[in-house]
Amino acid sequence: MSKLEQQLASCLSKRSDRSQLRKLTIIPFSNVDFSSNAYLSLSSIPSILSDYHTLLQTHPSLGSGGSRLLDGNSSFAQELEHSIAAFHSAPSGLLFNSGFDANVGIMSCLPQVGDVIVYDELVHASAHDGMKLSRAAMKIPFKHNCVYGEGGLDHVLAGLEEETSVFVLVEGVYSMDGDVAPLRDIVSCVKSRLAGNGYIIVDEAHSTGIYGKKGRGLVCELGLEKDIFARLHTFGKAMSSFGGKCVSAKNTVADVYSYRSMLVYHKTVSDQLRENTDIHHCIALFMSCKYQCIVSILARRFDRRQTYTFMESCDSCTQTSPVFDLDDYTSSC
Template identity: 50%
Template sequence: MSKKALNNALDNVLASLLDRRRARNQLRSLTTVPDGTVDFSSNDYLSLSSQPAVQEAFLTRLQGAVSPTTAGHNNRPSSLLGSGGSRLLDGNSPFAESLERMLADIHGAPAALLFNSAMDANVGLFSCVPQPGDVIIHDILIHASVHDGMRLSRASKRIPFAHSRIWDAPGDSSASSIAKSLEAVLRGLLQEPDGSQFESGKRNVFIAVEGVYSMDGDVAPLVDIVECVERYLSQGNGYIIVDEAHSAGIFGDRGQGLVSELGLEKRVWARVLGFGKAVGCAGGMVLCSPTTRSYLINYARTLIYTTAMAFPSLASIEAAYSFLAAGQAKQLQSHLDVLVQGTHKLLLVVCARHRPPPELLRVSPGKPRSPVIPVLTSRPRDLAKYCQLKGYMVRPIVAPTVPRGEERIRICLHAKNSMVEVEGLIKAMEEWLLKALDRGDESEGRVAIETDEGQPSTHDRATREAKI
């Protein structure tokens, strides 16, 4: 068989897999945002990437880096365009190390280690730190990057617990591991034949949660998580890892994140932060102890075997964090909170006015605490397309990113948005809803496979492992 025929055969296999995804209405594709579209989709919650003061500070840093007067200066990069290699070879710099010290200080952490992305940070951390015999317990909605890291790890078990469910409910006798609380999972672990190893502290348990969950916008009950872990793993061998990619910049007096806002810096073992959300840049880091930092430098493959961030990336992070640390983002944070509460109220008004079937449109009645507001609908692509045609960029979120029956559009609010823009988006959504009700779209029925409790089945919730 010729090489061309082999290539065509592979293309045929790949095409059939794409066709299968297309038939399920799950095919992904790359798109661009048309000029003039109002952004209700990106993760730049504080709009720092377009903040003039941050932009000017960043450009000043770049100009200073190439200025002849900086020749021989310790912090002057040898190359403005690239780092030259991995950090263990030629990609490290005094500027990178000073930035890490600055970030650790701002977040109240002993040390920090930069990665090229939060995904690299999660994969690097979870793949190398757990030792043989250790166990990783994770919220079932934990990010895909944590799943990737866990699959590469040497941990003996990976055990999920029900999303943000920490304590046992009275009379709960569910046998499903997916439905169990964190408390039930920990208690069950201690009751296993080798449970004494965990009770005595000889083996470690890593507990993975997020500060804010990106698809639902809800906030982890972190105080309860810490108290539960400390109660059942009293020897201090319960190591909590919080992914703060979506909570950094939003929570804390100066955007230090949820852990700092709650004063839990010394009770949470490690934090993973991404700079691509509220910080408005790119990259990630792990906040940890100096020993853990040194261990990651030696064992985290996503750090060792990749080219380090170039000076412009480091300078953008430094400029954004200087803005946050100086308290200059407080007005942006306040305005963002007004938008979040105002948007949620308008959505509730629309639902109360038209009482749509829950499968067609529904919004959680609970007061939101983050800029992410999910609007669940069985027709997410249709609703998103309608809003986009009206000039408002929202994205459809479908399975397997979320379980079947929990399809949605996700409204992401930003400090640069105005209440007038929010009102325009809600008006467009209401127009779509009226058209759908007139067409009788609600008669299509529910999409979710439900259990007796009315929740998506275990199989559907497990699809969260594919979340990206």
């Protein structure tokens, strides 16, 4: 064994001893899956697959030929960006290869030299990767879901009132425990401490399709669209697909276009169509069908205090009780 192979084998052995060795497994389709992120089971609705194949016939290209900033952009992708942004009540938006890429892209390029990032201690690993690449001077965590209290958001912001720009990063719904961020309290705190230089970014990966009218997300559920600087919506959870989207002001999107290397150099291969396919093209086609389904189906069945699980088709819809009463939910500390 080479020295490198010995080192890798040693690392894997140590992880195995700590019961941390990870392996890929395949779950039989017939199993009842309680760990899936596909909360609405949209991937099993036959009409979506049918619409997807129909739409594919009108956009037969299976490759873009380059990155979006060169010759790989498409009018369909841009139209989808505009329509999804409008769906989430935002001026503009930008598609990403994944929700992970969206977090990395936004956090790595928006904070400028000398800025500060303040983040909930339980934000996703992708946010941490983005912060590592950021030019921000400081990255400061605060106690999970704690706004007013020792180690909470207000406590951290109290010492940052004179900083140039402060980005506050939270999630709408946290994946591990399913707890909801006290967004109203967070907005109030940022406004009082950082009038004019505080920017809240909300990762809505696990609240997209679940909260808000027609599944628009927690920010829309609470009517805070104008108070949130940027929102990240991923397509791999309730939307049962892949990819991600940042919705925000036009200048925010322009900044990402100009600085994010993913858009300049990144061209991804997807096996969804079992061909070499540019992921943005595939996302545009598939997500168009998914969002049309959200609008048409959830518009009839979605209520503020009810979520739904779709089993095999839009006619087999089971009502479940909500876990949280958002009107009463506040900071946990």
